[in-house]
Structures are given as C-alpha cells and as structure tokens.
Amino acid sequence: MSQQTTIRKLAALVNTPVEKLLEQLSEAGMKFSDPDQVVTSTEKVKLLGFLRRTHGRAEKGAEDPVAPQKITLQRKSTLTVGGGRNKPTVDVVVRKKVTLKPTDAAPGAASAAGGGVDDERAEILRKLEESRQRNLDEQQRLAEADRRRAEEAEEAKRLAAEQEAERLRQEAAASAVVPDEAPRKAHGHGHPGKPAAPARDDRGGGKGKPNRGSHAMVAGVEDDDSAARFAGQLHLSPADRARRGAGASRSRGRQQQRGRQPDQARTGTGFTRPTAPVVREVAIGEAITVADLAQKLALKGGDVVKALFKMGVMATITQTIDHDTAVLVTEELGHTAVRADADDAESELLAHVEDVQGETSPRPPVVTIMGHVDHGKTSLLDYIRRTRIATGEAGGITQHIGAYHVDTPKGVISFLDTPGHAAFTSMRARGAKLTDIVVLVVAADDGVMPQTVEAIQHARSAKVPLIVAINKIDKSEADPSRIKNELLAHDIVAEDFGGDTQMVELSAKTGDGIDDLLDAISLQAEVLELKAVAEGRASGTVIESSLDKGRGPVATVLVQQGQLNKGDFLVCGVEYGRVRALFDETGSQVPSAGPSIPVQVLGLSGVPDAGDDFVVVDDERLAREVAQQREAKRRELRLVQAAGNRMEDIMAQMGGGQQLELPLVIKADVQGSVEALRQALTALSNDEIRVNIIRSGVGGITESDANSAATAKATIIGFNVRADASARKVVDTHGLDLRYFSIIYDVIDQVKQVASGILGVEIREEIIGTAEVRDVFRSSKFGAVAGCMVIEGVVRRNKPIRVLRDDTVIFEGELESLRRFKENVDEVRTNTECGIGVKAYNDIKPGDKIECFERVEVQRTL
Numbered sequence: 001m002s003q004q005t006t007i008r009k010l011a012a013l014v015n016t017p018v019e020k021l022l023e024q025l026s027e028a029g030m031k032f033s034d035p036d037q038v039v040t041s042t043e044k045v046k047l048l049g050f051l052r053r054t055h056g057r058a059e060k061g062a063e064d065p066v067a068p069q070k071i072t073l074q075r076k077s078t079l080t081v082g083g084g085r086n087k088p089t090v091d092v093v094v095r096k097k098v099t100l101k102p103t104d105a106a107p108g109a110a111s112a113a114g115g116g117v118d119d120e121r122a123e124i125l126r127k128l129e130e131s132r133q134r135n136l137d138e139q140q141r142l143a144e145a146d147r148r149r150a151e152e153a154e155e156a157k158r159l160a161a162e163q164e165a166e167r168l169r170q171e172a173a174a175s176a177v178v179p180d181e182a183p184r185k186a187h188g189h190g191h192p193g194k195p196a197a198p199a200r201d202d203r204g205g206g207k208g209k210p211n212r213g214s215h216a217m218v219a220g221v222e223d224d225d226s227a228a229r230f231a232g233q234l235h236l237s238p239a240d241r242a243r244r245g246a247g248a249s250r251s252r253g254r255q256q257q258r259g260r261q262p263d264q265a266r267t268g269t270g271f272t273r274p275t276a277p278v279v280r281e282v283a284i285g286e287a288i289t290v291a292d293l294a295q296k297l298a299l300k301g302g303d304v305v306k307a308l309f310k311m312g313v314m315a316t317i318t319q320t321i322d323h324d325t326a327v328l329v330t331e332e333l334g335h336t337a338v339r340a341d342a343d344d345a346e347s348e349l350l351a352h353v354e355d356v357q358g359e360t361s362p363r364p365p366v367v368t369i370m371g372h373v374d375h376g377k378t379s380l381l382d383y384i385r386r387t388r389i390a391t392g393e394a395g396g397i398t399q400h401i402g403a404y405h406v407d408t409p410k411g412v413i414s415f416l417d418t419p420g421h422a423a424f425t426s427m428r429a430r431g432a433k434l435t436d437i438v439v440l441v442v443a444a445d446d447g448v449m450p451q452t453v454e455a456i457q458h459a460r461s462a463k464v465p466l467i468v469a470i471n472k473i474d475k476s477e478a479d480p481s482r483i484k485n486e487l488l489a490h491d492i493v494a495e496d497f498g499g500d501t502q503m504v505e506l507s508a509k510t511g512d513g514i515d516d517l518l519d520a521i522s523l524q525a526e527v528l529e530l531k532a533v534a535e536g537r538a539s540g541t542v543i544e545s546s547l548d549k550g551r552g553p554v555a556t557v558l559v560q561q562g563q564l565n566k567g568d569f570l571v572c573g574v575e576y577g578r579v580r581a582l583f584d585e586t587g588s589q590v591p592s593a594g595p596s597i598p599v600q601v602l603g604l605s606g607v608p609d610a611g612d613d614f615v616v617v618d619d620e621r622l623a624r625e626v627a628q629q630r631e632a633k634r635r636e637l638r639l640v641q642a643a644g645n646r647m648e649d650i651m652a653q654m655g656g657g658q659q660l661e662l663p664l665v666i667k668a669d670v671q672g673s674v675e676a677l678r679q680a681l682t683a684l685s686n687d688e689i690r691v692n693i694i695r696s697g698v699g700g701i702t703e704s705d706a707n708s709a710a711t712a713k714a715t716i717i718g719f720n721v722r723a724d725a726s727a728r729k730v731v732d733t734h735g736l737d738l739r740y741f742s743i744i745y746d747v748i749d750q751v752k753q754v755a756s757g758i759l760g761v762e763i764r765e766e767i768i769g770t771a772e773v774r775d776v777f778r779s780s781k782f783g784a785v786a787g788c789m790v791i792e793g794v795v796r797r798n799k800p801i802r803v804l805r806d807d808t809v810i811f812e813g814e815l816e817s818l819r820r821f822k823e824n825v826d827e828v829r830t831n832t833e834c835g836i837g838v839k840a841y842n843d844i845k846p847g848d849k850i851e852c853f854e855r856v857e858v859q860r861t862l
C-alpha cells in the first residue's frame, strides 16, 4: 500500500534527520537499515514508548503522563555589602531555589523551563500521535473503499448473471441440473400443473430465444414452476447458503427455493439481493466447446478463454476442450463440474416408452414402391393417390407430404410417397424400419433391368416381402409372362408358377389392375399379421421434414405405436416440442393419428432429419432434456469427426491404429508421367496409410501448387520438373517437403517405404549449385562448352548434373570439364563465371540451367 509510512516519511513528519530516527529506532530495539522501509503502527508505538522513557530520563512523568511534574528553578543574585571608610566592599552572592508544581498553567512553563530537548520530545510525540491517527484514518478509508468496490463488483456480477440466466432460462434450467439428481421426483409426474403450463412452447422454436423469458419474468406471467426452476439458477439467500454450506443436498435446496419463489415474485422484484456468488454445477460430457461451457456457466465466452489461457491452454471460443480441461477450468472459475452421463435422459425416455407397452391390435401395412427408372413408380403412386384419397376441404387436392394412406374395402394401406431406392436405403441405414411390403414395379414392355435387381436385393436384405406390379399392360408390346420368366432368374417365383410371390398385372395409366394390387397388399398384410399398440403415447419415425415460411418446422411422421394427439409433447431426433396441429395428406387438420398413419406435425423446435425417431413424453421437461442431450452428443460427434480430418491430428494419431493419410502434390514433365505416378502411388495405399494425391499436373512447380501443398500439409513431388522462385519461397516459408525425382521407380520406392512405415535412411538428392548458361562456344576438343554464371551454391566437377530448360529436366549426366579462364578447376562458387562442358551432350543453349547435385543419406521421417 502506497499509504504506508516509511522511515523517511516519518522522519520528515517528526522533523528529525533520517539518520537520527534510524538511530532512535535501533536504540528502541528495532533494526532498520533502509530509510524506505515501512514502519508499522506497532513499531511507531514502540518507538514512542522508548522516546518517552529515554527523553528527560528519570522523569516519571514520561512514564506516567498524568503525574504532576515538579520543576526546580535556581536564581542567583549578587549583593554588595559594606563600603564604609577604609572598609572594602564585599559582594554577596545569593542563590535562590524555587520548586514549582505546574498544576494549572504549568506545562508551558515546564517546557519553557525544560529547554530544547523537552520541546523536541513533545513535538515528536505530538507528531507521532498525529501520524498514527492519520494512518488509522487512511486505513479505515481504504478498507471502506475496498468494501464498496467489492459490493459494486458483486452487484454487477449479479446483474449480469440475472440477465444471462434470464436469456438462457430454458437451457440454464436444464444444464444446471445434476443429471442423476434430475427431475425424476422433483419434476415430472409430481407436477400435475406443468403440462398445461407451457403455452409459450407452442410457438415452437423455443430454444433460447433471448427476450421471451425476461418478459415473462418482468410481467410475472411465468408459471410458478418454471419461474421457480429459473430462480434455482440465481441467488442464494443466507439461509440457503447455510444449507449448502452444511452439505444439504442440492435437490432439497432447490425445492426449498422453489417454495420461496412465489413470495419473491409478490415483492415485485422477483429477486433477492445477491448474498454469494452463484455456484453452478455443470454436467460435462467427453468434450465440450468453449462456447457451450461458457453458456452453461452463464459466462461470456471470452472469460472462459481467459481462464483457460491462465491455465496455459490456448483455445478459441469455437474450439473443443476435453472433459478434464473443462472440469479444471470450471473449478478455476468457482463452479463445480459433474460428469454428464450421456444416457441418463435417454434411459429415462426408454423407461417412459416401456411404460406404454400394452395390448396390440392389427395395424395397416406400410408400402414402399420400388423399380427401375421409368417403369412407372410415380405414375402408380399418383394414380392411387388421385383416385383413392377422399380430398379434404383444403382445395380438393391431395398434398405431397411424403406418405399417404388409402381406404380399401379390405382395409387401410399406407404408402410411402418417395419412390426410389435412395429413400428406402437411407431410412434403413438410419435404422428405421418403416416398410412392411415392397411393391416392385416392372414395365411389361421393358423387362427386368439393373435397378429391378437392385430393388430385389434391397427388399431381401431388409427381409421385406415383395409384390410384383407388372405395369404398362395397356401397351401393345407388353409381355407379362416374359417378366415372370425373367424374375425366375432372381428367385422371384410367381404364384401361378408355383411360387409364393404375388404378381399383379396393371396399368398405372388406365387404372386396370390397381384394385387387384391393393387386394394383394391387404392379403400380404394379413399374412404378415402386422400389429401395434393402438392406444397410449405414440412413437414412430420422421419420413420427411421441411421449414415452412409461415408454419415453421414441419415434419411428416409415420406413427408406429400408440396415438399421436394434438397437444402431445414429443422428442423428435434432436428436436422437441408440443404438437400444435396435425394434418393428413388431404391438408385437413386431424385430432390424432394411430399406427401406420402418416401425419404432418407442427410445433417442433426445429427441423428433424428424415429417419429420426419420435416419442411422445409426459412433459416438456423430459422432451427438452432428451433433445438437448442428443444435440450435444451429435455435436460432439461432429467435432470429433471434423478434428480427425486435420492433417496434424492424423499425424498425431500415428500408431493409433487408424488409417493415416499421406497427401501428395505431383508435378511432372509430361502427362504420361503424371498418370503413371498417380496410378502407381495411389495403388500403394494400405490399411495404415492412404496415399491421397490432392493435386497433379504437367509443368514446373508453381506458387499455387506450393500453396495447395501448404494447406493440405502435402509433400510435393517434382518429377523432372523444378519449383520456380515464388514456389520455393512458399516451400521455405511453410517448411514444406519438396522432393525431386527423375526415376519413377525412385518415387514409388520412397513413397512405398514411407507408406509401409519402413523408416530409416533414405538417399536423397540435394541440389548443391545451379549455373545459368549465358553463351555457348563450340570447341573441337570438348564439343559444346557453355559459358555460365553460377547463380546459386557451388558447381563441383565430380558431381552429377542435370540440364534444365524452362524448369524441366532435359538431360542428366556428368561434367566433362569445369574451367575458369582456361584453367581446370574443381569447383566454382556463386556469382562466378565458368566454362562447362557436359559429357555426351552438345545441345546446350543459352538460357538453360545446369544444376549440380549430390546424393546424401537422410534419416527418413514422415
């Protein structure tokens, strides 16, 4: 603290030389060597006592200031006695002694009488006292300022937390919940008022909309339960704090807070004054982004980044940190972390779904139409839709919602409205089994085609029975028996051939045979004895989804179990919501939908993916939690996958049992070489390394080649070509691996060795010098001699050389002669002229480059 008194200051204060004060302090038994040392209040008091004792020494007064002081004065006067005739005069000295007791006005007299020393002492004492007092005041003032500052900071923090918590009210309510403590008892079934409450969520997209919550809070229209949950995120009253401190369980604390909340709301503010920093308990999974963690902690992303930085972890707001780092930083920030059990809400959901197992009853079949291109799948679906669906009030036309159901005299049949194999296989890939029966359309005028066979295979692998629709029988060239014969080759045997596959001849154009097909489907369905639980909470699969401008997220779902009703809460993939409205394929609103019936659902928080499952749950809380957890999991997965693609990570994973990638940029002198290298190198890929040629082409290595290599951290292979100056700059800057080759076998060999993980010594060519040909002389003795300037490095006579024209190798060999001014030399260095004779090569031209290289052994690294 700058306000502390140093010896120098004290000396100035009491008007004493510093040395003297040091001496006095030393006499008082306090060792100080430096005048800038700080004197504490205790030391000052000690010095004061010492001075009191020593000055005027035996004076009791010094020790007992209350005792009256006794001062003795002596005065001397001389009298002259005698002085008669012949008698000498005598001087008599009279000494007078007066003892004064300074009872009243005495102190002044005393000090006056005491002389300089007493004055000084009194002055020191007074000033010391003053200084002590000043110090005390100063300390009090500073303490007061500190306290005020702390209060202000806390207030600001509280306000920020309130705003943040308000903004994030839904997420915060969920994220601050300890997974296993979660709502099993506190929420859920124990809160009958809750399902009716969240009208707010009917608007859909309720995820973290900024202002909605705050309005609700201010206006006090929030339902008590939600408000209480929200308040659980905020501040702790002294009582709650004490409870926490005493180790009371969180859930109990929350319930008590809940009980208190309505009272607070009635006070008008809805908040209590902050009495302690909010300690949040956050659930952290395997990995989390900094932004997500900040959100869970109701902090700014920057604050978490800063805290990480202080811990020595450099991470940006979008980066993912692992569980351990996240826990450390959470604790560093004064909050607590618990491991998120990824499946807790999910298992709760499962238990929830199992609850509704009940009586099963027959359900309609779900049919998918497959077949070869142009064999009439769409026509067939359209015909059935057009003629079989009683159009609704909405304009009299049927809607394409991804599926529809038709009533036949033999029962209801649902058709999935997306013909083709992609939809079927992608659904299957996602684990969704929707289809009960496949109708295979084969055009009678065409026959079994590749996609017909593919459809058979799909149906077979999904273990779904087939019904063959032999289409286009209205055509003159139609030959149904040929189709039946062709299908025999694929083990599809028609009933009239003694097999078990129903085959219906029809025309999607005229409608002939369509009823027979519907009958066949119903028959097949009976054989399959399709059953489902018709009552209770619904579950099923999303068939199609989209974002509608006016209506928000719209999903067509196929109910597979139970009854889906308007007003139900549901989890749908990573989305959730409350069913605001249900529409059938005619565009009419329906109050509910049972098993195998497709309906459009409005009211979800977002657009789910086709193939996502949906489950109706009792309350919105569970729906939201499951959806959020799934979303978090999906995001983590995405992050892990994205991170895994980066080259650094791949390299870092070396030896981790995963396939590594070896990215290469290949440039060669001719297209033939490029192709040959491409093929040879990609063929080297094995289980451990995948050779990935990210760029290839003919010609010298350019700056953009080098840049691509830098981006992909690729090795550049120059086959009989060289890098130009700007490319070399990029190579140097990024420390890229640039290798030149002139024999295809060498390239393959080197890449092969790296790919098979045989690391060891490799022979690498290193260019030691380059000379530029300025002129060419013909000599009868040596043939063509190139008058050169060494532009880089050194050219040595006994090293191999290559001749380059336009950065492309045109000759490789050795030097015949290396001369300077007619003298043979062994080497020529940069910026020196020389004459070079190339052995067995006479076609050298001005502008060519002669590069001198050597082969060196290099420890191979990846």
Ligand SMILES: Nc1nc2c(ncn2[C@@H]2O[C@H](COP(=O)(O)OP(=O)(O)OP(=O)(O)O)[C@@H](O)[C@H]2O)c(=O)[nH]1
Binding pocket: 371, 372, 373, 374, 375, 376, 377, 378, 379, 380, 419, 471, 472, 473, 474, 475, 506, 507, 508, 509, 510
């Ligand atoms: N004559 C006749 N033509 C038909 C019949 N069914 C479909 N077509 C015609 O065949 C062509 C292809 O029919 P689509 O229904 O588009 O066939 P698709 O299998 O859905 O074709 P992709 O969607 O391309 O796979 C159209 O021109 C139809 O008019 C039929 O029963 N008789």
